[in-house]
Amino acid sequence: MALLSVEDLKVYFPIKGGIFARTLDYVRAVDSVSFDIEPGQTVGLIGESGSGKSTTGRAIVGLSKITAGKISFDGEDITKYVGKNRSSYRRGVQMIFQDAYSSLDPKRRVLDLVAEPLRNFEKLTKAEERRRVDELLEIVGLGPENAIKYPHEFSGGQRQRIGIARAVALKPRLIIADEPVSALDLSVQAQVLNYLKHIQQEFKLAYLFISHDLGVVKYMCDHLLIMHRGRFVERGGRADIYENPTHIYTKQLIAAIPDPDPEKKDDSMARRARINQEYETLKTMHYDPNGRVYDLRAVSDTHSVALPE
Amino acid sequence: MISISGAILEIKNLVTSFKIRGEYYAAVDGVSLSIHPNEVFAIVGESGCGKSALALSILQLHKGSATKVEGVIEYKGRNLLAMRDDELNGVRGKEIGMIFQDPLTALNPLMKIGAQIEESLSVHTDMNAAQKSERAHELLTSVGMERPNLVYSQYPHELSGGMRQRAMIAIALVCRPSLVIADEPTTALDVTIQAQILDLLRQLQRESQSSVILITHDLSVVAEMAHRVAVMYAGQIVEIAEVGELFHNPKHPYTRSLLASNPSLESTGEGLLHVIKGMVPSLDRMPRQGCRFAPRMPWISPEAHESSPVYHTVAPGHEVLCGCYEHFRFE
Structure with a gap:
């Protein structure tokens, strides 16, 4: 059974105009796409800017409103719970954002940033929480002394790793990674990609890997979806596509x-x-x-x- | 293809320093290189290696109050660093054109594309209005605009990213410069648009026989575009070679590490990518003595490095900084 199943997903944005700002038409950002992600699989979603690839990812975690379609997680229809708190879906699906500079609150310490998902979903004592945070930081190659620092004290690659630590804190089963290495230099990019592969094995994770970089996708993904004008033009294994x-x-x-x-x-x-x-x-x-x-x-x-x- | 004598641009021992808290730190630290006529010369490196600082130093586009540029930059025998501002303005745009990374910030949002192309002609030539307009239309066609007449009277915000970059290229080429400096010209673009722009630059370079200095972080772009390459790390050129030689016979530990960490080259999905240990030191903490890459490969014994690294010629035109390349192996 597929871990995540997306059926006929549509995300339309209204175009307002005229004197009463009536809806004149829609931008069909995502126009009826369907795909499955199996447990432990890495699915690459590839497209140019404006193709609707990020909107697809954002709709799955509830950051964009779904116009129509059905999303099932573990065989259960969760379309109406997407974006709601406290659901098991929220724990099971996490997101890594492209820009590690703007996705981390600059006024909070790494300890609080990484512990935030734990605090939302688990009741832990201070000592337990600290132990879990240190474990998570170690997984992404940062020492426990970093827990009391602020995001600006880190380099771009380290910040992206903090984002990864946050995403894996609740042991999710699927991570939506939206251009996770696009803002990084080559050598730093290699490091983050290696960590993503490493935690995949450690946590038996599935990825939806959204990217425009065909080299990175070829390296990371076994199954590829090519998106253009809000729809899939082609899907297949690595050899099929390349x-x-x-x-x-x-x-x-x-x-x-x-x-x-x-x-x-x-x-x-x-x-x-x-x-x-x-x-x-x-x-x-x-x-x-x-x-x-x-x-x-x-x-x-x-x-x-x-x-x- | 590459002539040995008669360089069009000769940079000798260039040091570009920025002021941080009252002290100057060198971002470009003793770079020497020469650009030959009709060649594409790539400078490749990661953020903070000094490649853009080097590019901006050539036309002295740095803010004067916080920057010190020392050394010699000879363009066709004249030292640009010794020129007065009005003399320099005669070179900027006319002799040496510049293409910037982000066309949206480099273009004037309040001027039509046609007027921005003609601006340079008004400064450097005595063409009349009709001649200028004709030249602008001709250029818009040659940079591959589908409707040059329409684009001529459009504003930058009305164009897509790829079209803006084409407009930038038109502006850079309007006075038929003998040298074009392109600073990350395709970094902000999608891969299909990047391919179009690179093909266009290559085609225009062949037609005009001008030289191009291409600043980039992308090794694949280097492979597609360049005749010769310099790899920069921490303000220095660590390796310089013809492009085929560099890709097939890389010597410096940094070049080899960079190639090993490129997922486009290791694409079976098996195994891990090579990771360079540590991070690029910030400007004020940069080691100024010895091999600057040494802290990134602690498993190589300190005796392998030279105390004041010099360039070693490993093949004709192929030079490597510091003797440590002979002792380098991956961990």
């Missing part, structure tokens, strides 16, 4: 990854030119007359593509 991209948008995305081999730079420039040409000629085939992405259709056991019937 070696056999089928939708014209996915092809363009994969071709855009800079090749780390300097000898191939002319090849990759030529390949991109060819694929952009293909995109122009084939785009009417891959989108319906309103520019909407078609429904996904299975092309193999693991691989589905949004193509017309």
Whole structure:
């Protein structure tokens, strides 16, 4: 049974206008997407800015209002509890944010930041709480002496690790990681990615890993969802997407990854030119007359593509 | 492709220092390099390594009151650091163009794109209005704008991020400079737009035969764009080589560590990425003697480092700072 199951999720934002600020139309940020996350699995959600990938993640944890659709956790329909306190869902699903600078309260010590989820859900004595915080800090490679410091005393990578310690404090089963390493330098990014892999094994965690960085996603995820204009254009395993991209948008995305081999730079420039040409000629085939992405259709056991019937 | 003599830009022993609490600390500490005609030269490093400080020093765009720039920056034989401000203004934009990371803050929000492109022509040339407008339209077409006439009379906020960056490139190229400095030109862009902008820069560079200094933190961008690369760490160039040589035969421990921590290169999902121990020291705590990377690899014995590191030539055009590269191994 899937750990998290999302069915026909829609998140629409109204466009207000006219003299009475009537709702004229909607921005279909997330337009009917469905997917499952199995226990312990890492699912990558990939797209450009504005594709609706972050809104999908935020809707799952209740930070964006769901317009329609159904979310089940552990087989139980929890759509109406999303975003409500004290539910077991709130403990089971946590979030790591992109910007570790603005997601940590600058006036609170690390001890209070990391203990906050514990205080919300568990009754612990001061000593127990301190012991749990020290454990959590150790998991993300920070010593207990850091508990009494404030966020500004840490570097970007360390701050992101504090965010991770907070997210794993309640031993969740699913973490929504929204661009967790985008703001970090390469060497620091490697460190955070390693910690994410490490705690995944330790806590048997599942991730929904939201990112625009196809290199990071390839390294982290076994299952990928490609999002474009609020819908999925393609889903599949790592090999399906990287070696056999089928939708014209996915092809363009994969071709855009800079090749780390300097000898191939002319090849990759030529390949991109060819694929952009293909995109122009084939785009009417891959989108319906309103520019909407078609429904996904299975092309193999693991691989589905949004193509017309 | 790369001529040995006749550098277009020659930087000798550049030291750029910033004032922190009344004391000057060098962010760029003794950098020497030369840029040849018709080459893309990349400077790569992480935040705080001094790569942007170096780029801004060339045209002296730092705030004068808190910055000290020492050394020699010779552009076509003239020392930019010895020039008066009005002489420098003749070089800025005309001889050397600049592309900034964030086009939204670099463009003037109150001026139309066309006017911003023409501004530079008004300062540096005596073209009349019709000629300027023609040149601006020509440029908007060559940077790949779909509707150049429309964009000409639009404001920056009406354009998407990729189009703004194209407008920035048009402004940088308007006076046909022989050198363009691009400071993280694609960092703020999506991957598909990044690819478009990089392809455009490469194509324009080939057509105009100008030189480009590309500042970036992204090794894949370096691989795609550059002819030669300098890797910076803690204000110094630790390794300099032709791009193929650097990627296939990296020598300095920092370069090797950086390549090993790139998930795009290690993409099977097996095993862990290499992590560089410790962190980049802040400006006021930077070690000024010995090998600056030594604290990040404590398992290498201190005798491996030189007390005052010098450059070692390992292949023609390939230089490495400090002898420790011969003793380096991953932990």
